[in-house]
Amino acid sequence: MRDADRHVSRSAFAYLFSEMVQYHTSRIRSAGELELKLHEVGQRVGAKTLELVTIREKLMKRESGVIEMLQFVSSTCWKSLFGKVADSLERSTDCGNEYMIHEFEPITNCFVSIPTDLGHLNCAAYIAGILAGMLDCAHFPAVVSAHAMPAPDSEPHCYA
């Protein structure tokens, strides 16, 4: 099994991700559609990530509660993907089944400059997709979206 600590340069990812966004851009009509595409691609990554993390951590039991699952995802899975745990995990005060995971510098948004005709694009839709994929794979279907906050951070919202 491949060592979890293996690294590549951030540049390599930046070029790849940028090219991926370009590819999808050429096939869609609006920034909204592009975010959906990134979300879709992210879901596949999420499902695979959960599989790999589960095998690597030799997990026997499935997380049963929503909070436990979100904690697992925002720490263990996040660490596996991004080398760090998520900046925070919060529960919404007004909506009982809504949670927020904060990530101040999502790797997807660090390198991609948005062309003006796609003004509202948030590349963290990719991360939101990954999150959705993980949760879905663990039988916690959720609506996950990415929202940019005034400080440069992005928070995938989960509605579990």
Place this chain on the structure above:
Amino acid sequence: SKQRSMSSASSNANARLGEQIWQKMPKMNAEFFTLTYGSLVVQLVKDLEDVQKVNEQLEKMGHSIGMRLVDEFLAKSGVTNCSDFAETADVIAKVAFKMFLGVAVDVTSWNAEKTACSLLLYDNPLADYVELPVNVDLYYSNILCGVIRGALEMVQLRVEAYFVRDTLRGDDVNEIRLELKERIKDEMAEEYRRE
């Protein structure tokens, strides 16, 4: 049989340079990179259906990346003019692959004219966790061939790069054949010189 076209000292210097730059490059978990690439390949297979078209699309995307990546490579490596194609190949193998992907690559199998060689990748982060169905004609990592072609085009070298062996297809090593086709004349430079 292996032909060493560069002195060991030069090649070792390139390897040391590659290692130095790699140490300084901001890094990320390979897994995320690998899974992102895997997801892209799956998407292309879905969209394009025909395996040859996927191979071509991967190469094309790589070409686009190569044209941009070469700037970062030149800026960080300080490599200026390579005296011959053998040096170019060694720099790609020992410096470029190392600094971007963290892997060691060997250059072997030179032809007599020193215009073609093979790059051997023992380790390929793109292909971790991947299994291909048997008898599929996909060159999963074909993006790498495009990157090489695009980058060299920007330094006036027209090359062909293609996989001849691929561990995902059952071979023991990944081998990219690199062929120099021509040195591109820089027409703009000629114009300036004339004025």
